[in-house]
Amino acid sequence: MALVIINPKGVEPWISALKEVDPDLDIRSFPNDTNRDEISFALTWRHPYGIFKDYPNLKCISSMGAGVDHLLRDPDLPKQVSIVRLADPYLAQDMAEFVLALIMNHLRDLNAFKIKQTESIWKPADYLRIRDVKVGIMGMGAIGKRVATELQKAGFNVMGWARTSKEIPGITVYAGANEFPKFLNETDILVSVLPLTNETKGILNKKNLQLLPKNAFVINVGRGEQLIDEDLVTLISEGHLSGASLDVFTEEPLPKNNILWKQPRVNVTPHIASLTNPTSVAPQIVDNYYRAKEGKPLLNVVSREKGY
Numbered sequence: 001m002a003l004v005i006i007n008p009k010g011v012e013p014w015i016s017a018l019k020e021v022d023p024d025l026d027i028r029s030f031p032n033d034t035n036r037d038e039i040s041f042a043l044t045w046r047h048p049y050g051i052f053k054d055y056p057n058l059k060c061i062s063s064m065g066a067g068v069d070h071l072l073r074d075p076d077l078p079k080q081v082s083i084v085r086l087a088d089p090y091l092a093q094d095m096a097e098f099v100l101a102l103i104m105n106h107l108r109d110l111n112a113f114k115i116k117q118t119e120s121i122w123k124p125a126d127y128l129r130i131r132d133v134k135v136g137i138m139g140m141g142a143i144g145k146r147v148a149t150e151l152q153k154a155g156f157n158v159m160g161w162a163r164t165s166k167e168i169p170g171i172t173v174y175a176g177a178n179e180f181p182k183f184l185n186e187t188d189i190l191v192s193v194l195p196l197t198n199e200t201k202g203i204l205n206k207k208n209l210q211l212l213p214k215n216a217f218v219i220n221v222g223r224g225e226q227l228i229d230e231d232l233v234t235l236i237s238e239g240h241l242s243g244a245s246l247d248v249f250t251e252e253p254l255p256k257n258n259i260l261w262k263q264p265r266v267n268v269t270p271h272i273a274s275l276t277n278p279t280s281v282a283p284q285i286v287d288n289y290y291r292a293k294e295g296k297p298l299l300n301v302v303s304r305e306k307g308y
Helices: 012-021 091-107 109-118 140-155 176-185 229-237 278-294
Strands: 002-006 028-029 039-044 059-062 082-086 133-139 158-160 172-175 190-191 214-218 243-248 266-268
Touching: 002 012, 012 028, 012 158, 012 278, 059 278, 091 140, 091 190, 091 243, 091 266, 109 140, 109 190, 133 140, 140 158, 172 176, 229 243, 229 266
Parallel strands: 002 028, 002 039, 039 059, 059 082, 133 158, 133 190, 158 172, 190 214, 214 243, 243 266
Antiparallel strands: none
């Protein structure tokens, strides 16, 4: 049986990484793959909806990253096929470093100085220190835990919020809907690394964001659909929020007419917080390929009900 790669951004780095692990792998690339009845495993990112109906012997579909919402949105996703995601150790560390960079940029308000530079204005300003703020992390899975612990190492007072209770040394973790308001009330810098589910869609709305302290700052590196853009812009313009850094959006690439482009207190980056490294995840892809082929338990199986 063979493995097919479906990726509009290109397949060559993935083929190279997988062949490095197992030179004998039979790898096909969409849309040039033929004899689709020979395919048992699909590795994909943002596939064309409905395409998997053309693979009658498919046993497993693997996302090319930690996120799987791009898969679960497909109404024709075969019910009998297992879904897995990738757990890349570099992904979590890259995310933690990116979030730290965004927070330090906010504390020192470096964007304001860049604007002043274009106007040849020399004007020092006050700034915040690490000890001045509490950082709240929404989502305490593998990536959220790494972000929280790395920020803690840097000296930040870090809290977390998750769907269920978590025990993380030195970090208070609030759990469930009942503790969500208290978590928000105490958070000066809110960071979302949540997966996209029915429960998290639109969670960064006006009602919830108003629970943050005045001048709080919002960072979204989870999924774009979690944020209501208009609510964020309203609360910034009203002076309740000091600004935001956004790396994920409901529609990507972000349309040129989107209101976020022209917001001076909003930083826009093109979904680059952390990128999956084909070389680092190739061994687990090959492992799951053979597990699926031999009917063994898979790694990092996704619950369709939970959405992650």
